[in-house]
Ligand SMILES: NC(=O)C1=CN([C@@H]2O[C@H](COP(=O)(O)OP(=O)(O)OC[C@H]3O[C@@H](n4cnc5c(N)ncnc54)[C@H](OP(=O)(O)O)[C@@H]3O)[C@@H](O)[C@H]2O)C=CC1
C-alpha cells in the first residue's frame with residue numbers, strides 16, 4: 088500500500104523531510120510551498136539534498152494546496168507565524184489525516200488541533216538551509232520524536248507509521264506515548280541559544296564556546312527549567328548535554344532564527360522565549376531573562392522598518 092504524505096512549508100526542514108521520505112518506494116510525497124521558484128525547480132528536477140547526504144528524490148510540489156490530493160499523513164514545517172494560513176489552505180488535503188508539526192517552539196500543535204482531525208507533536212534535531220531553488224543543504228543529523236497531541240491525538244498506529252517511514256528513509260525517529268519531554272528539551276535549548284545567535288550573528292558553536300555568552304545561555308536554561316519544574320514537565324535530556332552535542336554536530340550551523348534575521352524575516356521569538364515566558368506567567372514563575380530576549384529580538388525586527396540613513 089502506498090502512503091501519501093503532504094509536507095506543508097518546504098523550506099529547509101520541509102525539504103529535508105520530503106526528500107528523505109521520497110526515497111521510499113511505498114511513499115508518495117507532495118509538498119506545498121509559497122516559493123514559486125523552489126516549487127518549479129522541485130517539479131522540474133526533483134528535490135536535491137547536499138551536505139550530510141547527497142541525493143535527489145522525486146517530490147510533487149505545488150504552490151496551491153487545491154492541486155494536492157487527500158493525504159494520509161502531513162508534516163508541517165513552515166515558520167510558526169505561517170502555520171495557521173498554510174494549514175487552513177490544506178483543509179481538503181488533511182480532511183482525514185494525521186498531521187505532525189516538526190516546528191520549533193510552543194503553540195503550533197494547538198493551531199493544528201483547530202484545523203485538522205488528528206495531530207502529532209513533533210520535535211526534531213536535523214538542521215539545514217535551502218541554498219538555491221530545489222536544493223537543501225543538510226547541515227546536521229539528529230533524531231526526531233513524535234507523539235499524539237491532546238486534545239486531538241493521532242492514533243498510536245499513525246504515530247508509529249510516520250516514525251517507521253522516517254526511520255527507514257534515514258531520519259531516525261522515535262514514536263512516544265508522550266512527546267512533551269523532548270519538545271521541552273528542544274524549546275529550552277533553542278530559547279537559550281537562538282536569540283543569542285540572532286543578536287550576535289554567531290553560529291551555534293561560537294555562541295556556546297564564548298565564556299560570556301555561555302554564561303547567558305546557562306542562565307536562560309536555568310530560568311526555563313524553573314518554568315518546567317513549576318508546570319510538572321520532566322525534560323528528558325540534560326540541557327548541558329544538548330549544548331555539548333550542538334557544539335559537536337551543529338558547530339557552524341546558523342540557527343533558523345539567525346537565518347531569519349539575516350533575511351530580515353520575522354523570527355519565531357514569540358513561540359520560543361515568548362512561549363516560555365507565557366508558560367512562566369501561567370505557573371507564577373518570573374522569566375526576566377526570556378522577557379529580555381523577546382524585547383531585544385522584537386526591537387531588532389522593528390529596526391528593519393526604519394528609514395535607512397546614509
Ligand atoms: N532550519 C533549521 O535548521 C531548523 C528549523 N527548525 C524549525 O523548523 C520550522 C521550519 O523552519 P525552516 O525550514 O528553517 O524555515 P524556512 O523558512 O526555510 O521554510 C519555511 C517555508 O515555508 C514557506 N511558507 C511560508 N508561508 C507558507 C504558506 N502559507 N504555505 C506554504 N508554505 C509557506 C516559506 O516560504 P517563504 O520563505 O517564501 O516565506 C518557506 O519556504 C521552524 O519552526 C524552525 O524553527 C527546526 C530545526 C532546525
Ligand SMILES: CC(C)(CO)C(=O)C(=O)O
Pocket residue numbers: 191212213214227277280281291337340341342343344
Ligand atoms: C538546529 C537548531 C537546533 C540550531 O539551533 C535549530 O533548532 C534551529 O536552527 O532552529
